[in-house]
Amino acid sequence: MPELPEVETIVRLLRGGIGDSSTPIGKKILRTSVLWERSIAAPPVPEFVQRIQGQTVQKISRRGKYIVMRLSSDTLLFHLRMSGDLHVEFEKLHGEKEAIGKHDRVIFILQNGLRLIFEDARKFGRVWLLTDPQDELGDLGPEPLAEELSADQFHRMLKDCRRQLKPLLMDQSFLAGLGNIYTDEALFKAKLHPLTIASELNADQAAALLKAIRETLLEGIQRNGASIDWVYRGGDFQNHFFVYGRKGETCLICGTPIERIVVGQRGTHFCPNCQGHTANAKKLPT
DNA sequence: CACGTCACCTGCGTGC
DNA sequence: TGCACGCAGGTGACGT
Numbered sequence A: 001m002p003e004l005p006e007v008e009t010i011v012r013l014l015r016g017g018i019g020d021s022s023t024p025i026g027k028k029i030l031r032t033s034v035l036w037e038r039s040i041a042a043p044p045v046p047e048f049v050q051r052i053q054g055q056t057v058q059k060i061s062r063r064g065k066y067i068v069m070r071l072s073s074d075t076l077l078f079h080l081r082m083s084g085d086l087h088v089e090f091e092k093l094h095g096e097k098e099a100i101g102k103h104d105r106v107i108f109i110l111q112n113g114l115r116l117i118f119e120d121a122r123k124f125g126r127v128w129l130l131t132d133p134q135d136e137l138g139d140l141g142p143e144p145l146a147e148e149l150s151a152d153q154f155h156r157m158l159k160d161c162r163r164q165l166k167p168l169l170m171d172q173s174f175l176a177g178l179g180n181i182y183t184d185e186a187l188f189k190a191k192l193h194p195l196t197i198a199s200e201l202n203a204d205q206a207a208a209l210l211k212a213i214r215e216t217l218l219e220g221i222q223r224n225g226a227s228i229d230w231v232y233r234g235g236d237f238q239n240h241f242f243v244y245g246r247k248g249e250t251c252l253i254c255g256t257p258i259e260r261i262v263v264g265q266r267g268t269h270f271c272p273n274c275q276g277h278t279a280n281a282k283k284l285p286t
Numbered sequence B: 001c002a003c004g005t006c007a008c009c010t011g012c013g014t015g016c
Numbered sequence C: 001t002g003c004a005c006g007c008a009g010g011t012g013a014c015g016t
Helices: A004-014 A045-052 A151-159 A165-170 A180-189 A203-222
Strands: A029-034 A040-042 A057-063 A066-071 A075-079 A084-090 A104-110 A114-120 A126-130 A259-263 A266-270
Touching: A004 A057, A004 A066, A004 A084, A004 A203, A029 A045, A040 A045, A045 A126, A075 A084, A151 A203, A165 A180, A165 A266, A180 A203, A180 A266
Parallel strands: A040 A126
Antiparallel strands: A029 A104, A057 A066, A066 A075, A075 A126, A084 A114, A104 A114, A259 A266
16 A cells, blocks of 8 residues: 555645645535445444534544544544555545546545545545544554654664564564555665564664665655556655565665565565675564 | 464466 | 456464
């Protein structure tokens, strides 16, 4: 899916902060059309549609990879998973037939001819309408970009884990927001092998990893995220990957061919030279 | 606790 | 051109 930077980009677009895009903030939801019922995680579709009607969008934010919309009395959550997207459109002029996109799953009809559209080719994405958003967000780990997360604290979090870095960093209850791309890119930047056992990092390595994660995420946000495959959202971070999707191509730092292995069912890309120097990684098969 | 496997879905690129 | 296959930004439910 979109990872933290792509979700952040979408949130900023929805707030109207980029270009001349319009925003759902301050608009009342007049009606909702659910085109794929399983996109609605909770409550049951009839209750969802009925309860949301008449509520006004007050605030749009992000928590991990979730889009959080504060409404008058409930909170609307979106998780885009692999292929979801969320954007606003204007109603067509009178007389024209409303075009429903091939992958539109939920359409929210707002005031002033605005429509909020949740589209999702692979149908993995989910939408929640909750009284207390913590019911869904409660198990998330800390925000990697939050200043409150110190290098010391991050080192302590790692010290308690005997797991490999790659699956650990992608575990949303450990840290909220990293996915497959940004994890591979951050590990490359930190010069750490993806199979390194977390508890074996020293304080300096932990600090370097947190710094690399933050720099990678910030660059992603600054480039408006990555647009890969047919899911295009305007970002261009995909043109600046060091390892992701570059199997067999040469490392931009040292020239060694980038390797791809599978870890936890996910393609994992790394430079065996730049990221091969941790003590325990040498013992691991590659 | 930590890992492996499958399931959920559609679409695109590749190779025969 | 058709078609099988592998791959894809994610997560949750299992089993060992």
